[in-house]
Amino acid sequence: MKVFLNESGCLLLDHSEFKNFSIHPLWLRERLNSERYLDQNNYQRLYEPSLLDSNIKFSKFCVENNYLKVEFTDNSKGRFLIGDLINDLYSKDVIPNKKPWKNNFKNLPIYDFKLLNDGENFKKLLCDFQKLGFVIVKNTSVEEGTVIKFAEMFGPVRTTNFGKHFDVVSKPNPNDLAYTSLGIKAHTDNPYRKPMPGIQILHCISNEADGGDSSLVDGFAVAEHFKNNESEMYKMLTETDVLFKFVDKDIILENYGKLIELDHRGKYLQSRFSGRLDYVPYLEPYQLQKFYEARKKLYHLYESEEFELNFRLESGMLMMFDNIRVLHGRTEYDVNSGFRHLQGCYIDHDSTEGKLRRLSSPL
Numbered sequence: 036m037k038v039f040l041n042e043s044g045c046l047l048l049d050h051s052e053f054k055n056f057s058i059h060p061l062w063l064r065e066r067l068n069s070e071r072y073l074d075q076n077n078y079q080r081l082y083e084p085s086l087l088d089s090n091i092k093f094s095k096f097c098v099e100n101n102y103l104k105v106e107f108t109d110n111s112k113g114r115f116l117i118g119d120l121i122n123d124l125y126s127k128d129v130i131p132n133k134k135p136w137k138n139n140f141k142n143l144p145i146y147d148f149k150l151l152n153d154g155e156n157f158k159k160l161l162c163d164f165q166k167l168g169f170v171i172v173k174n175t176s177v178e179e180g181t182v183i184k185f186a187e188m189f190g191p192v193r194t195t196n197f198g199k200h201f202d203v204v205s206k207p208n209p210n211d212l213a214y215t216s217l218g219i220k221a222h223t224d225n226p227y228r229k230p231m232p233g234i235q236i237l238h239c240i241s242n243e244a245d246g247g248d249s250s251l252v253d254g255f256a257v258a259e260h261f262k263n264n265e266s267e268m269y270k271m272l273t274e275t276d277v278l279f280k281f282v283d284k285d286i287i288l289e290n291y292g293k294l295i296e297l298d299h300r301g302k303y304l305q306s307r308f309s310g311r312l313d314y315v316p317y318l319e320p321y322q323l324q325k326f327y328e329a330r331k332k333l334y335h336l337y338e339s340e341e342f343e344l345n346f347r348l349e350s351g352m353l354m355m356f357d358n359i360r361v362l363h364g365r366t367e368y369d370v371n372s373g374f375r376h377l378q379g380c381y382i383d384h385d386s387t388e389g390k391l392r393r394l395s396s397p398l
């Protein structure tokens with residue numbers, strides 16, 4: 036493989052994967068990874084890269100046995116595995132891409148808790164979670180507190196004003212409709228928080244009542260549907276800031292956000308939907324009319340047979356879902372027909388993504 040410099044002093048490699056890249060000397064200099072430059076325990080730099088000579092140049096370079104070897108004009112030197120360099124140039128990540136889904140699973144991503152101490156199974160669960168935004172786990176336990184133990188297999192629990200965990204049972208004068216026996220349509224939890232809870236885990240201790248089935252909907256798939264079929268509505272939903280609000284005797288929480296939020300490149304970032312606690316901002320009446328039509332359409336897609344997945348959590352089962360992507364709901368249940376008790380908690384995306392990177396990394 037040939038390696039040479041261009042007129043700007045950047046490195047070019049004659050390799051199909053490198054064709055579009057010219058490598059700046061400083062970009063490579065600050066990636067030197069031997070013990071002189073990088074702490075070998077924590078992989079953190081031992082110097083301040085902003086203090087390197089900004090006019091640094093390559094003084095020597097060659098490719099040998101799949102390694103690019105380089106020396107710089109400040110007398111530093113090192114070598115890079117070509118494969119690692121390609122991953123770095125393309126910003127490749129081990130986290131799988133989201134895979135939109137509808138209500139047409141041949142096999143649901145159900146994992147047996149007793150098999151999760153096998154590292155490969157645990158990794159598979161994490162991959163499914165990244166792709167689909169949810170997994171179901173059976174055979175946990177019916178003990179209270181199981182949800183916290185399970186959550187801590189991934190990382191720390193996010194405590195909120197509901198506590199470290201919350202008990203989803205019917206109780207008098209509740210501060211949230213979750214704590215009644217009413218049916219609750221597809222929603223994302225706590226859109227009024229900054230930031231919203233990333234991941235929710237709901238563990239079923241008892242589900243003996245008539246009703247109380249669970250549902251999940253992929254907000255990403257519904258957003259894709261809008262993008263491809265309803266461009267004007269998609270624009271309203273991705274550009275209108277809605278206020279979400281929680282009020283109880285101790286605290287008032289507020290946050291604004293779009294029902295479908297995109298990143299700066301126009302790529303799907305997250306969903307927000309909670310018809311119980313959203314406040315649409317003032318808009319000109321013709322715009323409001325359009326927004327309400329779009330929200331109605333969104334609501335009906337979320338509850339449609341095409342998109343809404345329905346199943347029943349039995350005692351000892353739990354579901355873990357990405358709260359900013361996958362909406363959840365439940366059917367009404369009859370408190371007089373049997374006891375229903377779920378426990379839930381939140382964790383951050385850092386936990387699942389970080390564990391998956393750890394399990395996928397040779398370092």
Ligand SMILES: [Fe+2]
Binds near residue numbers: 213222224363
């Ligand atoms: Fe909820």
